[in-house]
Amino acid sequence: MSQVNASQPLLEVRHLTKVFGSRETEVRAVDDVSFTVQRGEIVAIVGESGSGKSTLARMLLRLTDATSGEILMNGTDVTQIRGSRNLKPYWREVQGIFQNPVASFNQFYSVGRVLRKTLKLTGRRYSRDEEQAKLSEALRTVGLDPVDVLPKGAHQLSGGQLQRAMIARALLVDPKILIADESTSALDASLRVTILNVLRELRDRLGMTVLFITHDIGQANYVADRVFVMYRGEMVEQGTVDEVLGNPRHEYTRRLLADVPRLGSWGDEEASTLQPVDATA
Amino acid sequence: MHVTDVHAYYETRSGPIRAVDGVSLELNHGEILGIVGESGCGKSTLAAALSASGPPNLRIGKGKLTLDDRATVDLATSGGTPREWRGDVISLLPQRALNSLNPTSRIGDYAYDVIRAHNSKLRKREALELAGDRMVQLGLPARVLQNYPHQLSGGMRQRVVTVISTLLNPTVLIADEPTSALDVSSQKALILLLEKMMEEGMISRVMFITHDLALLSNIADRVAVMYAGEIVEIGTTREVVSRPQHPYSKALIGATLEPDPQQRKLTIQGLPGSSPDMRNPPQGCRFHPRCPYAMDICTREAPPRMGPAHNHATCWWVKQQADKGLDTGGIDRVTGERVATAS
Numbered sequence: 350m351s352q353v354n355a356s357q358p359l360l361e362v363r364h365l366t367k368v369f370g371s372r373e374t375e376v377r378a379v380d381d382v383s384f385t386v387q388r389g390e391i392v393a394i395v396g397e398s399g400s401g402k403s404t405l406a407r408m409l410l411r412l413t414d415a416t417s418g419e420i421l422m423n424g425t426d427v428t429q430i431r432g433s434r435n436l437k438p439y440w441r442e443v444q445g446i447f448q449n450p451v452a453s454f455n456q457f458y459s460v461g462r463v464l465r466k467t468l469k470l471t472g473r474r475y476s477r478d479e480e481q482a483k484l485s486e487a488l489r490t491v492g493l494d495p496v497d498v499l500p501k502g503a504h505q506l507s508g509g510q511l512q513r514a515m516i517a518r519a520l521l522v523d524p525k526i527l528i529a530d531e532s533t534s535a536l537d538a539s540l541r542v543t544i545l546n547v548l549r550e551l552r553d554r555l556g557m558t559v560l561f562i563t564h565d566i567g568q569a570n571y572v573a574d575r576v577f578v579m580y581r582g583e584m585v586e587q588g589t590v591d592e593v594l595g596n597p598r599h600e601y602t603r604r605l606l607a608d609v610p611r612l613g614s615w616g617d618e619e620a621s622t623l624q625p626v627d628a629t630a
Numbered sequence: 631m632h633v634t635d636v637h638a639y640y641e642t643r644s645g646p647i648r649a650v651d652g653v654s655l656e657l658n659h660g661e662i663l664g665i666v667g668e669s670g671c672g673k674s675t676l677a678a679a680l681s682a683s684g685p686p687n688l689r690i691g692k693g694k695l696t697l698d699d700r701a702t703v704d705l706a707t708s709g710g711t712p713r714e715w716r717g718d719v720i721s722l723l724p725q726r727a728l729n730s731l732n733p734t735s736r737i738g739d740y741a742y743d744v745i746r747a748h749n750s751k752l753r754k755r756e757a758l759e760l761a762g763d764r765m766v767q768l769g770l771p772a773r774v775l776q777n778y779p780h781q782l783s784g785g786m787r788q789r790v791v792t793v794i795s796t797l798l799n800p801t802v803l804i805a806d807e808p809t810s811a812l813d814v815s816s817q818k819a820l821i822l823l824l825e826k827m828m829e830e831g832m833i834s835r836v837m838f839i840t841h842d843l844a845l846l847s848n849i850a851d852r853v854a855v856m857y858a859g860e861i862v863e864i865g866t867t868r869e870v871v872s873r874p875q876h877p878y879s880k881a882l883i884g885a886t887l888e889p890d891p892q893q894r895k896l897t898i899q900g901l902p903g904s905s906p907d908m909r910n911p912p913q914g915c916r917f918h919p920r921c922p923y924a925m926d927i928c929t930r931e932a933p934p935r936m937g938p939a940h941n942h943a944t945c946w947w948v949k950q951q952a953d954k955g956l957d958t959g960g961i962d963r964v965t966g967e968r969v970a971t972a973s
Contacts, residue, residue, distance in 0.1 A: 397813040397815055398816070399783065507904040507905075508904075537668040537841050538885040538887070538900075539668070539901040540900060541900070542899070546897060546900070565814070565887070567886075568887055570888070570890065570891075570894050571887045571893060590891075590894060591891060594889050604815070608817075609814050609889060610818070611847075611848075612843065612844050612883065612886055612888070
């Protein structure tokens with residue numbers, strides 16, 4: 350990657366587009382999306398299923414190719430890097446945390462073994478003591494006790510511990526950006542708050558940059574500095590949390606806010622004129 | 631409907647997992663009862679035990695079910711709810727509609743199967759007409775019957791399965807996390823659909839199981855909070871949400887995130903620890919290892935039930951507060967902190 354320029358955004362996305370199918374069956378999953386992300390901020394990307402937010406995440410993780418547009422990481426376009434060997438340096442800078450931690454962990458390995466394998470991917474050599482220190486540090490950062498967790502298998506951990514271990518694993522390679530794709534959606538409310546607190550601490554203590562992808566505007570409100578709203582592949586609104594949630598300008602954002610279940614009431618019962626995406630194909 | 635003292639456990643090699651341990655509740659005509667709790671609290675096992683849909687290693691140790699004027703069923707000796715009740719008397723709406731549909735048959739075939747299981751005389755065309763009418767009546771397009779499951783979006787699939795699983799107007803609908811995989815707009819659509827079905831008299835009782843208390847508070851008349859296989863608090867939705875008694879209910883409500891500008895300025899502390907291993911649940915009150923108000927007695931003796939059957943909390947701390955004449959209720963919705971309210 351090129352040198353770091355302080356005024357340059359960490360991540361800049363320009364006219365990013367992903368088209369599936371062709372001609373009659375064409376679906377513009379992500380349609381001409383542009384935004385920037387600064388170092389040390391948490392940006393939430395909010396939208397319903399089918400809005401294109403996960404496709405956007407997969408493009409940013411370089412797990413799928415963009416149809417057109419650019420992804421500038423520290424000023425360098427990474428969309429043209431092809432092949433896993435060439436992408437490895439990029440994958441060290443951008444790490445994903447996904448919804449199902451059970452699927453991301455080899456059931457037959459101990460947490461220690463999974464984390465040591467991850468550490469090897471960095472290409473750096475560590476002595477046994479250094480290795481142990483690295484693993485312990487990463488686990489402590491997410492609030493886990495290394496002595497307790499390292500020898501255990503994935504099936505011996507609770508859902509919350511496993512989700513934290515996955516964040517610890519992502520941290521081991523010292524990434525610049527964490528991309529969390531609905532990574533807290535399946536958790537119980539109490540555990541969800543705990544994981545969101547971990548993300549907030551990573552930002553505050555380590556200056557970590559986080560892209561937090563969710564359909565839950567309540568979580569976005571709690572964890573994010575800025576909120577981007579996606580609807581049918583387009584980014585319809587961007588701004589600080591107070592701007593977007595306090596004074597939503599796009600009709601879809603307003604509907605999203607009205608549909609969020611709140612303790613005791615459905616917000617305001619305002620009939621929506623927008624056609625839901627959720628219809629038969 | 632009365633459910634009395636249900637004990638259900640899973641047979642495993644390392645011993646029985648007592649997933650549901652002495653649950654009693656009643657579900658009145660025209661009522662939606664919510665059951666809320668963390669994963670592993672036994673809420674889905676309760677659904678499985680009552681709808682005879684559990685895995686083969688689910689055993690019912692004890693429990694009785696009375697439904698209207700039908701004879702009381704001993705769930706333990708009869709091996710659960712009679713099979714012939716399924717779909718007709720008690721219907722289960724599962725969490726993931728996609729998994730309950732055959733990917734290679736049309737939605738209409740599934741509707742036909744459901745109807746045929748209870749009325750073998752009906753022809754397919756008549757069954758499809760019946761299903762189509764029901765769809766239209768509820769504001770869904772009848773053409774979905776010609777679709778294959780993959781052609782429908784997740785939200786539509788869940789609504790369609792909801793309509794089909796209630797085609798026979800079951801006396802009780804048990805909805806097990808029907809909204810968990812949906813986004814907020816589809817969640818709302820499903821809730822509105824259930825409410826419409828209640829209004830139209832297609833269903834008359836719903837047991838709605840979820841871990842999403844905010845969502846539940848928008849549909850349920852009453853709420854039961856489950857922890858480690860037991861009901862720790864039950865009451866009207868308004869009482870439980872605005873004046874929770876049990877420390878676990880307070881924690882659940884405190885951790886509920888809403889798009890509230892005040893809430894983002896705070897750091898909300900989730901409950902420490904995780905739910906207990908039900909092979910070997912904690913002595914005394916099962917919540918005591920995670921409870922901020924735990925006292926010595928909580929570690930030794932099972933907590934007392936404070937209040938009548940339809941509105942109570944099972945907790946030593948609630949008892950102590952009551953003995954001192956102090957109020958237990960009231961919670962700051964934003965901070966999750968307990969606030970003093972005049973009693």
